[in-house]
Amino acid sequence: MKILVIGASGRVGSDLVKQLLANDHQVIGTTRQDEKLFSENNYSQLDLDITADKDAIQQQIEQDIDTVYFVAGSGGKDILEVDLHGAIKTMQAVKDKGIKRYIMLSTVFSLDTSKWNSPGIADLKEYYICKHYADQWLVNNSNLDYTIVQAGALKERAGTGKITINDDNAGENAIKEAIEKL
Numbered sequence: 001m002k003i004l005v006i007g008a009s010g011r012v013g014s015d016l017v018k019q020l021l022a023n024d025h026q027v028i029g030t031t032r033q034d035e036k037l038f039s040e041n042n043y044s045q046l047d048l049d050i051t052a053d054k055d056a057i058q059q060q061i062e063q064d065i066d067t068v069y070f071v072a073g074s075g076g077k078d079i080l081e082v083d084l085h086g087a088i089k090t091m092q093a094v095k096d097k098g099i100k101r102y103i104m105l106s107t108v109f110s111l112d113t114s115k116w117n118s119p120g121i122a123d124l125k126e127y128y129i130c131k132h133y134a135d136q137w138l139v140n141n142s143n144l145d146y147t148i149v150q151a152g153a154l155k156e157r158a159g160t161g162k163i164t165i166n167d168d169n170a171g172e173n174a175i176k177e178a179i180e181k182l
């Protein structure tokens with residue numbers, strides 16, 4: 001498959017690209033960095049800034065892409081522009097390009113506002129608001145065939161191979177296991 005990874009330089013994005021390349025997919029990764037992130041023949045790179053206009057974003061996206069992964073994020077510095085408006089512009093651009101499949105890395109309880117006073121979330125209210133409405137857009141307005149992965153705090157550690165269900169705590173996930181869910 002031909003796959004676009006928005007946010008290929010990030011902690012999640014770089015692991016995700018490695019895994020997709022290992023599975024023989026053709027990957028286009030986005031970063032605003034100059035240097036090429038991966039040397040594999042199946043990898044190409046796009047200098048994409050999602051704070052740009054929707055039309056400019058759309059022009060940079062190739063038509064024949066099968067799946068788009070959104071694993072970009074502001075890290076708290078430009079939350080409205082990146083995690084909310086930037087994310088939604090990529091959904092609109094992808095849709096208008098005729099691409100159907102869109103996979104969003106979101107955050108635990110993004111759609112469950114009743115959990116937002118929990119430890120670990122209460123300090124991230126603005127980020128949660130942005131992820132909430134970006135996810136809502138994807139579900140209700142995008143017409144895309146979507147998956148939303150709501151990860152807890154992402155850690156560079158080995159996975160346990162286990163899950164906890166009906167958990168009220170935000171908790172944490174190994175990046176490698178979160179990627180398997182993407």
Ligand SMILES: NC(=O)c1ccc[n+]([C@@H]2O[C@H](COP(=O)([O-])OP(=O)(O)OC[C@H]3O[C@@H](n4cnc5c(N)ncnc54)[C@H](OP(=O)(O)O)[C@@H]3O)[C@@H](O)[C@H]2O)c1
Nearest residue numbers: 007008009010011012031032049050072073151152153154
């Ligand atoms: N970290 C966690 O514990 C956690 C938990 C749950 C969910 N998440 C979600 O997962 C996302 C990814 O996490 P991560 O730890 O991999 O993040 P990260 O290492 O900070 O990577 C962020 C990525 O976003 C890209 N980016 C930032 N601003 C951009 C812009 N204006 N235009 C285009 N790309 C931009 C960066 O690309 P450049 O190379 O261009 O800078 C980079 O690839 C987070 O943003 C968050 O929404 C994270």
